[in-house]
Structure formats: structure tokens, C-alpha cells
Amino acid sequence: MPEKFDTIIVGGGIGGTALGALLAAGGQNLLLTEKNSIIGGRCASYRKDGFTIDVGVHLFGLSDKGPLGEVCRRAGEPDAIEWVLARNPRVAVHRGGRTQPFDREAMMRELEEKSVAPLAEIFARIGQMTTAELDSLWYLPLKSWIEGFTPDRNIMRMFTMLCGIYLCVPPDSASTAEFIICLRDLLQARNSGYPKGGSGIIPQTYQRFIEKYGGTVRLNCPTERIVIENERAKGIVAGGELIEADRVVSNADIKCTVLELAGDEHFPREYVEKVRSLTYAAHVFALKVAIDEVITDQKMIMYTPNLTDEELEEIERQIFAGQAPPVASGMICVPTNFDPGLAPPGKQLVFFGIGTAPHQEWATWEKICLDALKDVFPTIEEHIIWKVTHSPDDIERFAGEKGNVIGVGQTVDQIHEKRPTHETPVKDLYLCSAEAGGHGIGTELAASSAIELADKLLSS
Numbered sequence: 001m002p003e004k005f006d007t008i009i010v011g012g013g014i015g016g017t018a019l020g021a022l023l024a025a026g027g028q029n030l031l032l033t034e035k036n037s038i039i040g041g042r043c044a045s046y047r048k049d050g051f052t053i054d055v056g057v058h059l060f061g062l063s064d065k066g067p068l069g070e071v072c073r074r075a076g077e078p079d080a081i082e083w084v085l086a087r088n089p090r091v092a093v094h095r096g097g098r099t100q101p102f103d104r105e106a107m108m109r110e111l112e113e114k115s116v117a118p119l120a121e122i123f124a125r126i127g128q129m130t131t132a133e134l135d136s137l138w139y140l141p142l143k144s145w146i147e148g149f150t151p152d153r154n155i156m157r158m159f160t161m162l163c164g165i166y167l168c169v170p171p172d173s174a175s176t177a178e179f180i181i182c183l184r185d186l187l188q189a190r191n192s193g194y195p196k197g198g199s200g201i202i203p204q205t206y207q208r209f210i211e212k213y214g215g216t217v218r219l220n221c222p223t224e225r226i227v228i229e230n231e232r233a234k235g236i237v238a239g240g241e242l243i244e245a246d247r248v249v250s251n252a253d254i255k256c257t258v259l260e261l262a263g264d265e266h267f268p269r270e271y272v273e274k275v276r277s278l279t280y281a282a283h284v285f286a287l288k289v290a291i292d293e294v295i296t297d298q299k300m301i302m303y304t305p306n307l308t309d310e311e312l313e314e315i316e317r318q319i320f321a322g323q324a325p326p327v328a329s330g331m332i333c334v335p336t337n338f339d340p341g342l343a344p345p346g347k348q349l350v351f352f353g354i355g356t357a358p359h360q361e362w363a364t365w366e367k368i369c370l371d372a373l374k375d376v377f378p379t380i381e382e383h384i385i386w387k388v389t390h391s392p393d394d395i396e397r398f399a400g401e402k403g404n405v406i407g408v409g410q411t412v413d414q415i416h417e418k419r420p421t422h423e424t425p426v427k428d429l430y431l432c433s434a435e436a437g438g439h440g441i442g443t444e445l446a447a448s449s450a451i452e453l454a455d456k457l458l459s460s
């Protein structure tokens with residue numbers, strides 16, 4: 001008797017594993033296929049010489065208070081993931097040769113006198129905004145909204161940086177409502193953190209939930225094709241074999257799902273055109289070094305080189321134009337200060353990530369990153385045991401989507417009612433990822449996509 005499942009999930013990223021956990025806990029007989037040998041997609045971790053290294057993610061906006069924790073609660077194990085919050089010390093900023101805490105007071109101190117009042121007004125408006133007012137801002141670019149308060153370039157640079165960190169899209173296309181909701185959630189929860197065991201512990205925990213509730217996860221198992229017959233999804237082909245299900249949910253790239261795995265001939269022309277025209281979030285290049293001593297007690301440092309405002313703006317322009325600048329602002333994270341168990345005793349992992357574009361000369365970007373680390377930690381080079389780099393090209397090979405950071409960009413033309421939905425025009429074929437439905441930052445966008453879809457599928 002050939003196998004038949006209630007649901008087959010294609011892809012084991014956060015969206016796929018979270019949905020799998022929720023559906024399995026809800027009693028469904030399900031199969032999840034993942035093409036890689038490790039679970040988690042952009043949120044996976046792997047081991048190297050006694051260290052645990054994340055493929056992508058390094059900070060989770062809401063930790064247990066957000067959708068990632070909600071999946072655990074709904075799967076009946078609220079404490080399955082142990083979170084370490086980004087406090088003691090809190091996130092820092094390195095500017096003008098000094099590292100200091102990054103908080104609202106520090107932000108205000110950094111600003112020129114004339115910028116303080118407009119920034120306070122922006123934050124006050126964000127805090128008091130009604131749902132109706134937010135609803136009117138989905139399709140307004142963040143840049144236009146800020147310009148409605150002030151022409152101040154320092155304030156715009158601050159929001160450009162925050163928008164880049166949260167949504168990974170520039171403020172002239174980012175949705176104001178989506179940005180504000182993310183920022184408000186962060187300010188209210190004050191709960192950004194990182195899981196003990198590394199980022200990959202989250203999808204690994206969700207995989208455990210799937211198996212605990214009787215579901216099946218197959219690694220090293222690329223779905224070759226989504227089978228559509230009589231205008232409905234019937235199953236998948238993996239390992240040359242047809243596996244049937246009542247429905248198929250794809251956690252893979254929406255473009256790959258529609259144009260390649262299912263085949264565009266099964267969809268209306270307007271839908272195919274819409275999918276083809278979707279744009280992704282930006283890209284990041286990361287240098288990750290293992291060092292033989294504990295060089296810092298900081299967890300996260302936002303690094304800005306010691307340059308004038310004009311020079312910094314020129315660097316931003318070069319990065320958005322896909323060029324390598326001589327130096328760059330970026331984020332340093334030290335995962336071993338969240339969880340020392342990610343390295344052998346007395347050793348540290350230090351990462352530096354910067355915005356970039358695909359298909360660059362990566363040796364140049366590695367040098368930019370190393371120079372930034374040396375600026376903050378002058379002796380670091382003497383202590384490096386090994387270095388690895390993760391470029392957008394690596395991320396593309398690993399998880400697809402042209403190696404972008406988040407998924408389909410949360411831009412004014414791809415948000416709210418303009419965002420791809422979980423449902424597709426093909427009956428019983430769904431999407432679940434940071435590319436369909438959902439709300440929030442990165443992994444939380446993918447997890448909220450899963451929660452929304454699980455609610456629909458379990459109630460139908």
C-alpha cells in the first residue's frame with residue numbers, strides 16, 4: 001500500500017518546521033522533506049571543530065514572547081527552548097572609536113540639539129498610534145513618513161539603519177505600518193534574545209515536536225516535483241517516488257515552488273506574472289571567526305566606522321548599488337556570550353555581518369569585515385583559530401531565494417493585502433514561509449506565517 005499523508009511540507013526552514021509541529025500536534029499525519037542534511041534553512045546551525053556556527057540568524061526580536069515561543073506553547077512544551085536575553089550587557093554601539101550601550105538615552109545624546117525634538121515626536125507618535133492610523137500606513141514608504149516630521153539627515157540615517165536591521169529593505173520602499181508594528185512589538189516586549197544551543201536549536205526543537213506527535217521528517221530528501229492533477233495538488237515526487245497527500249505546503253522559495261516545482265502551466269497567467277515580479281529583501285555577507293581567548297563580554301555591537309555623515313551616506317549608496325566600499329557599518333555578534341557552550345572552554349566566536357549584493361568578489365568583503373573587527377578589537381587577528389565566510393551565494397546554494405536575508409521584501413507593494421497569501425490558485429497547494437502571510441522580523445515572520453496557516457488548516 002503506498003504511503004498517503006494528510007499534509008506534505010516541502011522544506012524544513014522555520015516556516016516548514018513550525019507548521020509541521022503545529023499540524024502534528026493537532027493530530028495530522030504529516031511528512032516534511034528537507035533537501036539539506038541539516039534542518040532549519042536560514043536558521044540552521046552546524047558544528048565545526050567543537051564550535052556551533054549559525055548559517056544566518058543571530059538575534060531574535062521577541063524570543064519566547066513572540067511567535068517562535070508561541071509554537072512551543074501550542075505544541076505543549078512552553079519551555080522547550082531556553083532563551084538568553086540581549087541584556088547584561090545590552091546591545092552596544094561602536095562609533096567614534098568607543099563602544100557604549102545603545103538605548104534611547106544614548107541615541108538622544110548622540111543627536112544634535114535640533115534633532116532631539118523631532119525624534120521625540122516620532123517616538124511619541126509611534127507609541128500612541130491607533131489601529132486605524134496604522135492601517136493607513138501599510139502602503140506609505142517609511143522614508144516619506146519620516147520626512148513628514150523632519151528633513152533631519154541624522155534621524156533618517158537612524159531609521160535607515162533600524163529598517164535595514166529589521167526588514168532588510170531600504171526606507172524608500174519599506175512599509176511604514178510593518179516597520180512601526182515591528183518596532184512597537186520590540187519596545188513593548190524588551191525581550192530580544194538568542195536560544196541556548198544556537199539558532200538551529202529552534203528548528204531542531206520543532207522537528208522533535210513533529211516526531212513526538214507521530215509525523216515524519218526526511219533530511220537529504222529534495223522534493224523534485226509537486227504533482228498537480230485535475231487542478232489540485234496530489235502529492236510530491238521525491239527520490240523518484242510519488243508520495244500522495246491531501247495537501248502540499250511549500251516552505252521553499254515561492255518562485256521555485258510556482259515556476260519550477262509545480263510548473264507555471266498550472267497557474268493563471270496573472271498569478272505567474274505576480275510571482276515573477278516579487279522582489280526579495282537585501283543580502284548580507286558575514287565573516288565568522290573562532291578565537292582562542294575571550295576577547296569581549298559584549299553580545300551585540302552595532303559598528304559604525306569613524307567617518308563623516310557624508311562619507312557614511314556615500315558608503316550606504318555604494319552598498320545599495322552593489323559595490324564594495326572601503327569600510328562599512330555592520331553588526332558584530334558574539335554568540336558565545338549568549339551561550340558559552342557554543343565554543344570549547346575559554347574560546348569565543350565573533351561574527352561581523354554587513355549589507356551586500358549577490359555575486360561579488362568576496363575576498364574584498366572579507367577584508368572589510370576583518371578591518372572592522374580589528375577596529376573594535378585591535379588584537380583579534382593574533383587570536384584567530386579559523387575563519388569562515390557566508391556570502392549570499394552560499395545562502396542561495398543552501399536555502400535558495402537568491403541568498404537574500406529574509407524572504408519576499410516587506411515593501412509597500414508586497415505587504416498586507418498585497419503580500420502573497422498562503423493559498424495559491426491551485427487547490428490544496430499552500431505556501432508557508434517568510435514569503436506568504438505573516439508579520440514580523442525574519443524568523444518571526446516565518447513562524448507567524450506558520451501559525452496563521454495552521455489555524456486555517458486545523459479549523460477546516
Ligand SMILES: Cc1cc2nc3c(=O)[nH]c(=O)nc-3n(C[C@H](O)[C@H](O)[C@H](O)COP(=O)(O)OP(=O)(O)OC[C@H]3O[C@@H](n4cnc5c(N)ncnc54)[C@H](O)[C@@H]3O)c2cc1C
Nearest residue numbers: 011013014015035041042056058059223252433434442443
Ligand atoms: C545572514 C542572515 C542573517 C539573518 N539574521 C536574522 C536575525 O538576526 N533574526 C531573524 O529573526 N532572522 C534573521 N534572518 C532571516 C531568517 O533566517 C529568515 O527570514 C527565516 O529563517 C526564513 O525562514 P523560512 O521558513 O521562510 O525559509 P528558509 O529558511 O529559506 O527555509 C526553506 C527551506 O526549504 C528547503 N527547500 C528548498 N527547496 C526544497 C526542495 N525542493 N525540497 C526540499 N526542501 C527544500 C531549504 O533547504 C530550506 O531549508 C537572517 C537570514 C540570513 C541569511
